[in-house]
Amino acid sequence: MFKRVLVANRGEIAVRIIYALKELGIESVAIYSEADRDSLHVALADYAVCVGPADARRSYLNIPQILSAAQVTGVDAIHPGYGFLAENPDFARIVEEHGFVFIGPNPETMELAGDKLMAKRVMKEVGVPVVPGTEEATESPEQALRWIESVGGFPVILKARMGGGGRGMRILRDPEELAPAMSIARMEAQSAFGDPGLYMEKYLERPRHVEIQVAADRHGHVVALGERECSVQRRYQKLLEESPAVDPDLRERMQEAAVRGARALKYTSVGTFEFLVTPEGDFYFIELNTRLQVEHPVTEFVTGIDLVRTQILAAAGEPLPFRQEDISLKGHAIEVRVNAEDPENRFAPTPGRIEKLHLPGGPGVRVDSHIYQGYIVPPFYDSLLAKVIVHDEGRPQAIRRMIRALEEFYIEGVKTTIPFHLKLLQHPAFQEGRVDVGFVERELL
Ligand code: ADP
Secondary structure (H helix, E strand, O other): OOOEEEEOOOHHHHHHHHHHHHHOOOEEEEEEEHHHOOOHHHHHOOEEEEEEOOOHHHOOOOHHHHHHHHHHHOOOEEEOOOOOOOOOHHHHHHHHHOOOEEOOOOHHHHHHHHOHHHHHHHHHHOOOOEOOEOOOOOOOHHHHHHHHHHOOOOOEEEEEOOOOOOOOOEEEOOHHHHHHHHHHHHHHHHHHHOOOOEEEEEOOOOOEEEEEEEEEOOOOOEEEEEEEEEEEEEOOEEEEEEEOOOOHHHHHHHHHHHHHHHHHOOOOOEEEEEEEEOOOOOEEEEEEEOOOOOOHHHHHHHHOOOHHHHHHHHHOOOOOOOOHHHOOOOOEEEEEEEEOEEHHHOOEEOOEEOOEEEOOOOOOEEEEEOOOOOOEEOOOOOOEEEEEEEEEOOHHHHHHHHHHHHHHOEEEOOOOOHHHHHHHHHOHHHHOOOOOOOHHHHHOO
């Protein structure tokens, strides 16, 4: 078992991981940028090392500095959290070359999953349905047009091969748009992901985004832990997630597909297989996230399994402590992401000092957060302030519990997305479960 682990992240997820480490009796090492000196993860960790200035490229993405911090503090393993270096196979490889355990899957699996075209190819090979798309990278508008004609025409969606975070996708409805969109997308992909590669998919109208959580160990066990509904999105960014979300028959088929994919990829950690589900109930794989997801707590509530603990123990070589037949989903869980953004002003970021704060509590309410009264939300990183997660007997009860919790959430000093969430939770279509990935932009903005 590990004695000491470095957490290569910040914000709520660094706090979440430190909690898991403490509960396992493992010492924690935080890293932080100069802008995060007063952060909660720094205060909670057993040791903390400053790795550079506010600019993430020089701190949270600074691999040499992070490795020095790991060496100086003598850790056994590094947990990357999500974002930053979490899905960077080169980082995972360098970490292992320096004699530390990377808490995640092996670098080869990460490399394959990071290339979305390759990931789709592998899934297709093992019989998992994938969104109809180009099998090779899309190089020229002429080639693109030939493919579009072969699948019955527009609309299509143009994506970056190495993309992520909802960035750089373009819906195309007309041949005129093709050439300019491709040249801009190529430049954007190069600067955001270090690779200009593009591919295309048939654009599905009104699908739902449903993902399957899996857990795997280094002994060949793979277990699926149910699904999460993540269709409530704005600009391809998830705002609210819930579980369960599909009927038992569809769950079984989707879980089976995810487990088959995980086995094909020799998966050894927690991971998420993302699918689009059509109104007819067909599902198609879109991508695999080889890390802990922001929305992992909803799965923790309905399964009763601590995913971060599971992930750390799997990385330490322990076999999974549960089997597929042990898993059942109990009740209903919902998570909302409370961001420092102004929903009245096109969700512009609202960094600043939190003057007053009261977080909600009571039965079935969990708040994952790094904020406190007096904390200054820095302008340099993502805007997630807190995740409020509720669990109750069923979906209507969970919705009421979430409304109750968000009404209790009191924060002064920075504007947040709470008013948006209250509107969403009270929307009849949401309450009836009639939600697809276009719902927010169609009906709430
Ligand atoms: P990223 O890795 O950048 O998050 P994804 O491939 O996971 O990109 O897609 C993010 C979101 O984009 C999906 O949840 C969905 O809303 C939308 N999307 C992606 N592919 C399609 C598609 N083929 N048709 C319709 N919507 C799509």
